[in-house]
Amino acid sequence: MSSDAPPGVFITFEGGEGAGKSTQIARLAEALRQASGREVVTTREPGGTERAEELRAALLRGVAKPYGPFAEALMFAAARIDHIENLIRPALARGAIVLCDRFSDSTRAYQGAAGGLAPGLIASLERVTLGDLRPDLTLILDLPPEAGLARAHSRGEGKPADRFEAEGLRFHERLRAAFRAIAAAEPERCRVIDADPGPDAVEARIREAVSAWRPDLLPQRVPAPGEGQGHAA
Numbered sequence: 001m002s003s004d005a006p007p008g009v010f011i012t013f014e015g016g017e018g019a020g021k022s023t024q025i026a027r028l029a030e031a032l033r034q035a036s037g038r039e040v041v042t043t044r045e046p047g048g049t050e051r052a053e054e055l056r057a058a059l060l061r062g063v064a065k066p067y068g069p070f071a072e073a074l075m076f077a078a079a080r081i082d083h084i085e086n087l088i089r090p091a092l093a094r095g096a097i098v099l100c101d102r103f104s105d106s107t108r109a110y111q112g113a114a115g116g117l118a119p120g121l122i123a124s125l126e127r128v129t130l131g132d133l134r135p136d137l138t139l140i141l142d143l144p145p146e147a148g149l150a151r152a153h154s155r156g157e158g159k160p161a162d163r164f165e166a167e168g169l170r171f172h173e174r175l176r177a178a179f180r181a182i183a184a185a186e187p188e189r190c191r192v193i194d195a196d197p198g199p200d201a202v203e204a205r206i207r208e209a210v211s212a213w214r215p216d217l218l219p220q221r222v223p224a225p226g227e228g229q230g231h232a233a
């Protein structure tokens with residue numbers, strides 16, 4: 001770790017199933033690398049480290065489900081603790097930009113709002129798991145659950161739905177409402193991005209949000225001649 005490293009930047013992506021997070025994370029990572037010249041680390045939850053990926057495989061198979069929602073939340077927390085200590089904190093200390101596919105808002109939404117765990121319990125768990133770590137920016141990809149589930153199923157190419165994809169539409173509607181409520185409660189940290197249009201349009205919205213937030217990381221794109229508003233053919 002170098003003492004003159006710039007402060008690390010921690011950006012999380014959240015949203016329901018099939019919102020296109022992984023595509024968008026890869027695109028934003030490339031844009032940030034090019035524009036800032038800084039190290040960009042992409043990772044995901046549950047997972048991100050070898051041990052946490054083992055817990056991920058068990059969680060998505062539904063191994064923790066019979067133990068009930070609290071035990072399941074604890075298993076997500078166990079994976080998160082390993083991920084934070086061994087990947088996220090060291091990368092931030094090096095001055096990297098860390099882009100993470102899901103983080104603690106997923107626990108609030110999936111185990112809390114949709115899964116039925118009391119908000120106080122979720123908040124306590126978050127406090128002990130995260131310590132003082134918080135995302136600097138959270139991009140919430142928002143999509144009607146019918147569209148997201150259809151995308152997730154077509155992506156699975158005949159594979160059976162995982163533990164959470166298999167939940168009913170009501171569950172996924174509660175999830176969407178939960179993510180929107182998180183954004184409304186923490187507008188400084190969160191941006192809701194409409195994930196309904198195609199990947200290029202969603203990418204443009206994400207870039208806009210990131211450059212408005214930190215132009216030093218991603219300068220506003222200068223439109224090419226003839227491109228953009230007022231130049232429609």
Ligand code: TYD
Binds near residue numbers: 021110165
């Ligand atoms: P994944 O295949 O990564 O889903 P997606 O592509 O939609 O991101 O699987 C992760 C699943 O785990 C997803 O259904 C959300 C769920 N999850 C929780 O329930 N709680 C959590 O804290 C996290 C991080 C994920």
